[in-house]
Amino acid sequence: MLLITVDTLRPDALGWVSGANATPALDRLARDGFRFPAAVAPVPLTFPSHAAIFTGLLPRRLQLRDNGQLLGGGTATLAEVLKRRGYTTAAFVSGYPVASEFGLDRGFDRYDDRLTQESGEELERPARATTKAAIVWLKTAPAPWFAWIHYYDPHFPYEPPVEFLRPGARGAYDGEVASVDRSVGDLRSALGEPRRDLLTVFAADHGESLGEHQEGTHGFFIYDSTILVPLVFHFPGRVEAGESRAAARLIDVAPTILDLLGLPPLQEADGVSLASALARGQQRIPPAYVETYQPWTSYGWSPLHAVRHEEWKLIAAPRSELYRIDRDPGEETNLFEAARDKARELQILRRQIEARPVADSAQGAADVEALAKLRSLGYLGGGGSSVEPPIHGLRDPKDGAHLRDLLTQGDLALRRGNPRSALPPFEAVLREDSENRFALLRSGTALLLLGRAESALPRLEKTARLDPTRAEARSLLADALIKSGRPQPAAQEAMELTRLQPRSAQAWAKLGTALGLSGRPGEAVTALTRAVELEPEDPRWLARLAFAQHAAGRLENAATSLARLAERTGEERFPHAGALGILLVQLGEKERARSWLARSRPEEGDFPQARLELAILEAERGRTDGARRALREALAAAPRLRSRAQADPRLAPLLR
Numbered sequence: 021m022l023l024i025t026v027d028t029l030r031p032d033a034l035g036w037v038s039g040a041n042a043t044p045a046l047d048r049l050a051r052d053g054f055r056f057p058a059a060v061a062p063v064p065l066t067f068p069s070h071a072a073i074f075t076g077l078l079p080r081r082l083q084l085r086d087n088g089q090l091l092g093g094g095t096a097t098l099a100e101v102l103k104r105r106g107y108t109t110a111a112f113v114s115g116y117p118v119a120s121e122f123g124l125d126r127g128f129d130r131y132d133d134r135l136t137q138e139s140g141e142e143l144e145r146p147a148r149a150t151t152k153a154a155i156v157w158l159k160t161a162p163a164p165w166f167a168w169i170h171y172y173d174p175h176f177p178y179e180p181p182v183e184f185l186r187p188g189a190r191g192a193y194d195g196e197v198a199s200v201d202r203s204v205g206d207l208r209s210a211l212g213e214p215r216r217d218l219l220t221v222f223a224a225d226h227g228e229s230l231g232e233h234q235e236g237t238h239g240f241f242i243y244d245s246t247i248l249v250p251l252v253f254h255f256p257g258r259v260e261a262g263e264s265r266a267a268a269r270l271i272d273v274a275p276t277i278l279d280l281l282g283l284p285p286l287q288e289a290d291g292v293s294l295a296s297a298l299a300r301g302q303q304r305i306p307p308a309y310v311e312t313y314q315p316w317t318s319y320g321w322s323p324l325h326a327v328r329h330e331e332w333k334l335i336a337a338p339r340s341e342l343y344r345i346d347r348d349p350g351e352e353t354n355l356f357e358a359a360r361d362k363a364r365e366l367q368i369l370r371r372q373i374e375a376r377p378v379a380d381s382a383q384g385a386a387d388v389e390a391l392a393k394l395r396s397l398g399y400l401g402g403g404g405s406s407v408e409p410p411i412h413g414l415r416d417p418k419d420g421a422h423l424r425d426l427l428t429q430g431d432l433a434l435r436r437g438n439p440r441s442a443l444p445p446f447e448a449v450l451r452e453d454s455e456n457r458f459a460l461l462r463s464g465t466a467l468l469l470l471g472r473a474e475s476a477l478p479r480l481e482k483t484a485r486l487d488p489t490r491a492e493a494r495s496l497l498a499d500a501l502i503k504s505g506r507p508q509p510a511a512q513e514a515m516e517l518t519r520l521q522p523r524s525a526q527a528w529a530k531l532g533t534a535l536g537l538s539g540r541p542g543e544a545v546t547a548l549t550r551a552v553e554l555e556p557e558d559p560r561w562l563a564r565l566a567f568a569q570h571a572a573g574r575l576e577n578a579a580t581s582l583a584r585l586a587e588r589t590g591e592e593r594f595p596h597a598g599a600l601g602i603l604l605v606q607l608g609e610k611e612r613a614r615s616w617l618a619r620s621r622p623e624e625g626d627f628p629q630a631r632l633e634l635a636i637l638e639a640e641r642g643r644t645d646g647a648r649r650a651l652r653e654a655l656a657a658a659p660r661l662r663s664r665a666q667a668d669p670r671l672a673p674l675l676r
Contacts, residue, residue: 021102021107021164021165021166021167021218021219021221021277021281022166022167022169022211022218022219022220022221023073023098023166023167023168023169023220023221023223023273023277024168024169024170024171024204024207024220024221024222024223025070025073025168025169025170025171025222025223025224025225026170026171026173026174026197026200026222026223026224026225027066027114027115027170027171027172027173027174027175027224027225027226028066028172028174028175028176028224028225028226028227028228028237028238029174029197029200029224029225029227029228029249029250030224030227030228030230030245030248031057031058031224031227031248031249031250033174033193033194033197034046034047034050034197034250035047036050036051036055036057037057037250041186041194041197041198042198043197043198043201044201044205045201045202045204045205045208046201046204046222046250046252049204049208049220049222049252049254050222050250050252051261052214052254052256052261053220053222053252053253053254053255053259053261054252054253054254054259054260054261054262054263054264054297054298055250055251055252055262055263055264056250056251056252056263056264056265056266056268057250057263057265058244058248058265058267059223059248059249059250059251059267059268059269059270060247060248060249060267060268060269060270060308060310060328061224061225061226061227061246061247061248061249061270061310062078062079062269062270062271062308062309062310062311063079063084063085063226063310063311063312064226064227064238064239064241064242064246064247064310064312065086065087065117065226065238065239065312065314065399066087066115066117066118066175066225066226067084067086067087067088067089067117067118067122067124068082068084068085068086068087068089069225069226069270070118070124070170070225071084071091071124072270072271072291073098073223073225073270073271073273073274074097074098074099074124074274075095075096075097075098075274075286075289076098076271076272076273076274076275076286076289076290076291077095077271077288077289077290077291077379077380078271078290078309078373078376079311080311080374081290081376081377081378081379081380082095082378082379082380082382083378083380083381083382084382085313085317085382086313086314086317086399087117087122087394087399088117088122088390088391088394088399089122089382090121090122090123090382091122091123091124091126091380091382092123092380092381092382093123093126093380094379094380094381095379095380096286096287097124097126097127098127098166098274098277098278098286099111099126099127099128099166099168100126100127101127101278101283101286102127102166102281102283103127103128103129103166105283106164107164107165107166108129108161108162108163108164108165108166109127109128109129109130109165109166109167110128110129110130110131110132110154110157110161110165110166110167110168111124111125111128111130111131111132111133111167111168111169111170112132112150112153112154112157112167112168112169112170113131113132113133113145113150113168113170113172114135114144114145114146114147114150114170114171114172114173115135115143115144115145115170115172115175115397116135116143116144116393116394116397117394117397117399118133118170119133119135120133121390128168130157132153132154132157134153143393143396143397144172144173144175144397145172146173146199147171147173147199147200147202147203148199148202148203148206150169150170150171150203151169151203151204151206151207154167154169154207155206155207155210158210158211159210163217169207171200171203171204173196173197173199173200174193174196174197174200174228175397176228176236176237176398178192178193178195178196179192179196180192180195180196180198180199181195181199184196184198184199184202186198190230193228193230204222208220214256215256216256216257218255218256219253219254219255219258219277219280219281220252220253220254220255221251221252221253221254221273221276221277222250222251222252222254223249223250223251223252223270223273224249224250224251225249225270226238226246226247226249227244227245227246227247227248227249228245228246229241229243229245229246230245232245232350233245233351234421237398239312239314239399240312240314240315240417240424241312241324241417242310242311242312242324242325242326242335243335243351244333244345244349244351247310247326247328249270251268251270251273253276253280253294253298255280258280259280259298259299260298260299262298264297264303266297266303266305267305267308267328267329268294268297268305269291269305269306269308270291271289271290271291272291272292272293272294272305273291274286274289274291275289275291275292275293275294276291276293276294276295276298278293279293279295280295280298288379290376292305292306307327307328307329307366307369307373308327308328308329309325309326309327309370309373309374310325310326310327310328311323311324311325311326312324313409315417315420316409316414318457318458319415319420319423319424319427319453319456319457319458319459320414320415320453320455320456320457320458320486320487321414321415321416321417321420322337322338322409322414322415322416322417323409324336324337324417325370325374326370327366327369327370327373328345329366329369331344331345331346331347332344332345332362332366333345333351333366334356334363334366334367334370336367336370337416337417337418338412338414338415338416339416339418340356340363341354341356342354342355342356342359342362342363342366343355344359388491388492388495388524388526389526391492395431395435396435415453423449423452423453423456426445426446426448426449427445427446427449427456427458427459427462429445430442430443430444430445430446430449430459430462430463430466431458431462433445434462434465434466434469439465439466439467439469439470440466440470442462442463442466443463443466443467446459446462446463446466447463450463455482455486457483457486457487457490457493460479460480460482460483460486461479461480461483461490461492461493461496463479464476464477464479464480464483464496464500465496467479468496468499468500468503473499473500473503473504474504476496476500477497477500477501477504480493480496480497480500481497483497484497484513489520491517491520491521491524491527494513494514494516494517494520495513495514495517495526495527495530497510497513498510498511498513498514498517498530498534499530501513501534502533502534502537507534507535507537507538508538510534510537510538511531511534511535511538511540513534514527514530514531514533514534514535515531517530517531518531518547523554524554525550525551525552525554525555525558525561526551528547528548528550528551528554528561529547529548529551529560529561529564531547532544532545532546532547532548532551532564532565532568533564535547536567536568536571541568541571541572541573542572544568544571544572545565545568545569545572545574545577548561548564548565548568549565551564551565552565557588559585559588559589562581562584562585562588563581563582563585563595563596565581566578566579566581566582566585566596566599567599569581570603575603575606575607576607578603579600579603579604579607582596582599582600582603583600586600591619594619595623595624596624596626597616597617597619597620597621597624597630598616598617598619598620598621598624598626598627598629598630598631599624599626599630600616601613601614601615601616601617601618601619601620601630601633601634602617602626602629602630602633604616605617605633605637610637613633613637614634614637616630617630617631617633617634617637618634620634622657627657628654628657628658628661629654629658629661631650631651631653631654631657632650632651632654632661632664632665632671634646634650635647635648635650635651635654635665635671635674636668636670636671638650639670639671639674640670644674647671647674648674651665651671651674651675662675
């Protein structure tokens, strides 16, 4: 079983759909399989849409509204089902939004999300590299196997290899698709296609607006440019070649795969098997439900919901829209007022779908570092929110184009390291939309970076009040409180942060810092111990734990932690040699202390004290030259130590 998904792929970027931009490998797969050129994605965002593919459930029933949320553990995925049936399973993914930390790795024996290149951290892997890794595994994988290959290339920014660049305004985007097509061809060639024992399913997770409806990319609106996707089922001897214009849904993918493999269906799936459509070319497919919460999670504006059924499509918004999509594929003529009866009929369908019970609960949001990565990919509201929007009184996203431009301008300046230039566009937004949570959050971030913590506080406090579950706001608010000299309320915010993100080492470390500054060293040790348990390989947390243990009077524990850190980082790169040496002196381990004191470097904060202690040890052993040299270095770094040296009978003679 081979599942191929391509991120951000419009159907009209494929030769077999548009007749332009030849994509020979995917065209051949579609020609020999059963194809749906206009399937429907439930959410125009990468992670929720892939979660729907793997579970057969609408993302709303999984409580997934945005990239950066974590898939709950209560719903079986396609990979888990196939693994239980004896399949060897592997995934090779190309984009950070589907990294293993978000939960789609469940059921996979191998989940290859290694996106780091030699040049440093990357958030995506090119199609050619992903294909190469997959082929290596496929050549030795024992049958039966299930492989998921995910390509991220068509996602913005569009930067195809030069040989694939196409002419025209969308030439770079089409070139990215052509590049992926080449890799799909390489993958299928390596598998020896066509094979009668191989079911191949190809789909996109969502489309791309490319400027239509005043949207540059995807996620904000739910017009067909971002929710229609290609879908192909290829199974020689089992699925006849053919095509259907019916609106198959991505939630139908897993149920159809299991049906074609002769396996029991998923429990409580929203999707249905398309097997009869594949066999007879016709099947009545239930209405397609679509939503986006990005306007709400990003800006506090109204979310959008849609139902697409037969020739009609309703978009529920503060100013709702109704389109006759068979005659108006560009969704240009709003018939909501002219066809009220049809609108009411679709509204009833929408409410029936939305009334289905929650099947699983998203397990919180990604940590602040993950959100920064998602934001760099253009996902401004990454991480979602569990706060339900009010039914009325929110801004229609259609009325926010000029504000979105300002917010994008400010965010881009901030991400480029220019917080001063970021403030004016955010201020302009807040003058018109005083509770815009993105402008509040990001302008607060800019003020923090400019050293204006007191000015940042009211904005970050308001953000946390508007959305109490937004972990990023809690984290930044704790930072602002610490920098404003208010560690006690900072600790309260950090405690709430650890409740929202109990598996974030960064959250626990922030709590430890705030507790330590609040004069609660024992509690700080507990919090930092948790951070180390969660990320034992991160040297930052072990160092902070050591200093918290020292503050709590646990000198032996502190020395042990610093020694572990030295072993982990390597003695040559260990930045706390002086601190460890001083601790060992206090513990009476003078011989061990001497070597660490000698390794201390001028850039260490403890260097003057370390050199003073080294001078004392050298003097005690009668090494006058070494003692005098160490004392000279200590006084050069910190002249204030002279009075202490003069009062010490071991050091005073060295000053003459």
